[in-house]
Amino acid sequence: MKVRFWGTRGSIPVSLTAPQIRRKLIAALSGSVGRSLDTSEAIERYVDEELGFDVRGTFGGHSSCVELDTGGAEHVVFDMGSGARPLGQSFLQRYGAGAPQTYHVFMSHVHWDHIMGFPFFAPVYIPGNRIVIHGCHAVLEEAFRRQQAAPSFPVDFSQLAATIEFDRLEPGKPHAIAGLAITPKLQRHEGDSYGYRVQAQGKSLVYTTDSEHKVGDVDERAAFIEFFRDADVVIFDAMYALADAISVKADWGHSSNIVGVELCQAARVRCLCMYHHEPAYDDQRIAQVLQETRRFEEITRDGHRLEVISAYDGLELDL
Numbered sequence: 013m014k015v016r017f018w019g020t021r022g023s024i025p026v027s028l029t030a031p032q033i034r035r036k037l038i039a040a041l042s043g044s045v046g047r048s049l050d051t052s053e054a055i056e057r058y059v060d061e062e063l064g065f066d067v068r069g070t071f072g073g074h075s076s077c078v079e080l081d082t083g084g085a086e087h088v089v090f091d092m093g094s095g096a097r098p099l100g101q102s103f104l105q106r107y108g109a110g111a112p113q114t115y116h117v118f119m120s121h122v123h124w125d126h127i128m129g130f131p132f133f134a135p136v137y138i139p140g141n142r143i144v145i146h147g148c149h150a151v152l153e154e155a156f157r158r159q160q161a162a163p164s165f166p167v168d169f170s171q172l173a174a175t176i177e178f179d180r181l182e183p184g185k186p187h188a189i190a191g192l193a194i195t196p197k198l199q200r201h202e203g204d205s206y207g208y209r210v211q212a213q214g215k216s217l218v219y220t221t222d223s224e225h226k227v228g229d230v231d232e233r234a235a236f237i238e239f240f241r242d243a244d245v246v247i248f249d250a251m252y253a254l255a256d257a258i259s260v261k262a263d264w265g266h267s268s269n270i271v272g273v274e275l276c277q278a279a280r281v282r283c284l285c286m287y288h289h290e291p292a293y294d295d296q297r298i299a300q301v302l303q304e305t306r307r308f309e310e311i312t313r314d315g316h317r318l319e320v321i322s323a324y325d326g327l328e329l330d331l
């Protein structure tokens with residue numbers, strides 16, 4: 013199975029600006045002075061091996077959208093943030109418009125940054141496609157319909173050509189969908205959010221975003237450790253660096269890098285993937301948070317090595 017990240021930014025999409033790209037170019041060219049970069053291979057090696065990701069890349073601008081490619085006939089997606097637009101294009105390229113597909117979308121919640129990509133997800137306009145939107149919120153369908161209602165959007169939900177179904181899931185129970193065993197879990201967030209634990213083909217993945225963890229709540233902590241237990245990958249809301257999370261941004265409904273490490277260490281998780289990046293953080297800041305988080309994992313390690321990565325649009329993980 014493969015996990016593909018199409019949108020990794022929290023709260024609102026962001027785009028790189030011309031001054032930011034200029035800074036990256038200047039940093040890259042400054043670092044190349046005195047090197048003999050006279051072949052394309054040498055240039056590629058320099059870019060890939062010598063430059064930091066914050067210079068050669070970007071952590072991405074689209075809001076929450078992650079694809080789980082199971083290799084099966086039915087497709088699995090978590091959240092419909094603005095990353096759903098390039099994901100829809102990718103599905104069209106892979107399967108064409110003439111071959112109807114089934115898509116299962118699992119919604120963490122219906123805040124705007126998690127549904128805004130749906131009207132731009134091209135498969136909704138193609139007759140024969142079946143799109144099942146799964147979630148635990150009573151307002152699931154209403155939220156999707158409302159964002160396309162006049163005067164906010166030119167195409168009403170009722171005009172979409174695909175067959176769209178809503179499936180209300182019960183939290184705390186495994187559901188058998190698209191060849192997966194998938195269990196939703198209630199999380200602390202304004203209006204509630206739900207994380208998902210997926211078991212399939214001997215692997216486990218946890219998608220847990222927009223979730224605040226109260227460090228002192230022992231029962232809650234134990235429940236999340238159980239939910240994360242031995243997972244191969246945990247995609248975790250690490251929107252804030254810890255200092256922000258416990259001071260100014262307490263009760264903003266998000267978590268931090270440090271809480272992510274502590275929970276994943278206790279649960280013996282293989283890889284922590286930080287996700288839902290703060291829109292005010294630039295690439296340098298996110299790279300710095302990643303470095304600090306890896307250092308924190310190292311010095312608090314207790315016989316179990318936890319790999320720590322930071323999600324970006326375009327990242328692909330093998331499960």
Ligand SMILES: [Zn+2]
Binds near residue numbers: 288
């Ligand atoms: Zn969000």
Ligand SMILES: [Zn+2]
Binds near residue numbers: 121123201222
């Ligand atoms: Zn939210």
